[in-house]
Amino acid sequence: MKSVTLDYANMLSPNLGGGGVEPADLEGTWAETFRNAFEDVDARIESGEMGFFHLPDAREAASAVQELADGFGQWFENLVVLGIGGSALGTTTLRDSLLGPHWNELDDEARDHYPRLFVLDNVDPRSVSALLGRLDLGRTLFNVVSKSGSTAETMSQYMVVEGRLHELLGEEPTRGHFLFTTDPERGILRQIADEEGVPSLEVPGNVGGRFSVLSAVGLLPAAVAGIDITEVLEGARAMGQRCRTPVLKDNPAGLLATLLHHSDTVQGAPIHVLMPYSDRLRSFAAWFQQLWGESLGKAKTRDGREVNVGPTPLPAVGATDQHSLLQLLMEGPRDKVVVFLGVGPGDDSVEIPAIRQEFSALSYLGGHSLHELLDTERRSTMEALRQQGRPNLSLEVEDLTPRAMGELFMLFETATVFAAALYGIDPLDQPGVELSKKLTYGLLGREGYERPDLGTGSNDWRV
């Protein structure tokens, strides 16, 4: 049983009037190139370096999450995740796709009495004070998510929240208001959890932030909000199996990786637009952006050659962004591939009533459903791009179920590591973010870091 299908006809040269991929190559040269990439990745999966692939099989970890979510997690009105990047994007995606982006605006009954779920993913004082100001802190569980236990933004949020709780609780310990998701052994959060008895969950050592949605990082908040995490994991496991073949034409992640890598490195199209036709998948596109951008944007290959590669992922949402980006996609430089994502109608059928039929610019709409309009726009936009010889792909998802989300997560994670093998770079590190961190430490006076001189900002170049 599969909920996600990939259609790549609009990448092929016969459909684009030349200029695309030759169908024969998919069974020739490219099949061979992919087989090599597959073996490379397979070895790293087998050696345990790529822990994300095994998360759907970590049944004990999932049970621990479910137990904590069903008990402790339900004592509270609100769950606030304190996390940033990979500690936030997967959780937001699960919430928005499966509960709706407006979950927190629903009343208790509409939420089946599950807690509200907030993700505080920035240190913007306006956001932090607005959120803490409107929640009853005594009835709020704070899930601090940081693998290292020293992420500046997350630990600052933690200190701010703990300070507020001290004001509220006086001498009473704060441990009953926190849940830590962090490294099994190392770091400050682990140490505090051990010493003070704060409930905690583990991010396996071989699972990095942007690959962590199927670990306790994403699963705990999802389970607290009532999402069926077993089904999410089932979907991920099924997709993992589909992507475990070295035969390119049978491997959806392999095809995604191969076609997008080719578009960047051969066809001069380094911008990869992910455009779900679903408001609920806006966060999924943002999750993809981090995964694809941070994994593939690298200065050096694994064997040390300076290359400065990496496609630029651009999240969009249809039909909305047809009124923002489509003009550029249709007429601008041929530097983009659009990955469309269509979603089945689900249960929320909304019919357009056959009123105002005296106007021909309205009468054709009456009698159709909003889903028909939305999905017709998606297909029309794919076709319009195709007619301009502009390549695009289409993922089709039956419905926004926990299982389908599991499939989508695993599809893109696996495609990412395949693409990395094709680029020859390491998808698991992010050395480029260190310099900015060091400068921040220096400017804030952290011990052992020199204060950088940023100059005074010459007024000659200000207006």
Added chain:
Amino acid sequence: MKSVTLDYANMLSPNLGGGGVEPADLEGTWAETFRNAFEDVDARIESGEMGFFHLPDAREAASAVQELADGFGQWFENLVVLGIGGSALGTTTLRDSLLGPHWNELDDEARDHYPRLFVLDNVDPRSVSALLGRLDLGRTLFNVVSKSGSTAETMSQYMVVEGRLHELLGEEPTRGHFLFTTDPERGILRQIADEEGVPSLEVPGNVGGRFSVLSAVGLLPAAVAGIDITEVLEGARAMGQRCRTPVLKDNPAGLLATLLHHSDTVQGAPIHVLMPYSDRLRSFAAWFQQLWGESLGKAKTRDGREVNVGPTPLPAVGATDQHSLLQLLMEGPRDKVVVFLGVGPGDDSVEIPAIRQEFSALSYLGGHSLHELLDTERRSTMEALRQQGRPNLSLEVEDLTPRAMGELFMLFETATVFAAALYGIDPLDQPGVELSKKLTYGLLGREGYERPDLGTGSNDWRV
């Protein structure tokens, strides 16, 4: 008095170790090129083609908006904007920047009893049914915003809402629940307004969707939610004046346009990242994306040469996206310029308490404010990019006031038309979106449009 400053030191070759812009050019060749572009734009402003520039002076229109907002607008609990693209993005930006992205989660008192403000900018049935399902429709004003009066998505929403109101009101007319913002003379909405007495406002004929935020399109919803639109317009007027000089070095919009155009056409950096360090400006970055992408992404020059030009605008938010995009910005291809946007601290000072001082990875944070951390991260990231020879700009905004937002809107609108003059293209049209629309009409059976054959979707290219 100005609230917005542009710092472009990190675009200059002495600061980038070569490879950037030669400072002397800004007073030499480029000053001359800009002067020509300025005169070109100036002529179109004077001829009345570029109506957006005069919106801050349309005092009567602003009074009509304010009057409607203070009276009719306050009879309701909720205002729902039905609009898409330029009819939605400016309104969302005004709400999020000045009231906060979570305005609708606040209770009546926290909103000073102003209405909630929703923007329904898609035909996703899940969003439409969720929103209509949780609002008291009898106490909701629907502001239908479409200049043409025939936008498929907006008119479908209108028909769905009117259908629901018929169910609720029976024989009673629906006109008291709608407010139309549309062309002064033409289109279905204008006709219905005239015939049935629906309250309405005008989008001037010479103001296109993506340049319409300072017309009734953006101002009415803002005023209903209690935003001081006079101040927004004052800021816009002041910035308009600052950008009315042909001297490049004195013209902030001219500098933005010139530097970004140069980065795309000469330096091979066609991706323009707008990265405010403020959650409240996330929607502003999306507003910019439409403005920049749809105005500049064009197949042909004004004199008909095929060029397929246009930079790709990429919205981001700091510090959050340092944990998503920074790796790619630092180590990926040198195809990007980042426009940072820093915001002053405002009133919401949140101190990080000096607790947990036994950990050196936390102790340096205690005693700083969240704003210090956020702004230090912005400056560190600019410096880290500079040290890698990667160009960036910085806008600095004193505070998120109505005046500052007016300045920002006018700055970017003016920069857009200057950039268009440098590219030689027309910023006011969007011919590339027509083909997809036509295909949609055909597929939905609109009279006069042929049904296209999209093929059956061969299973050979599906997995």
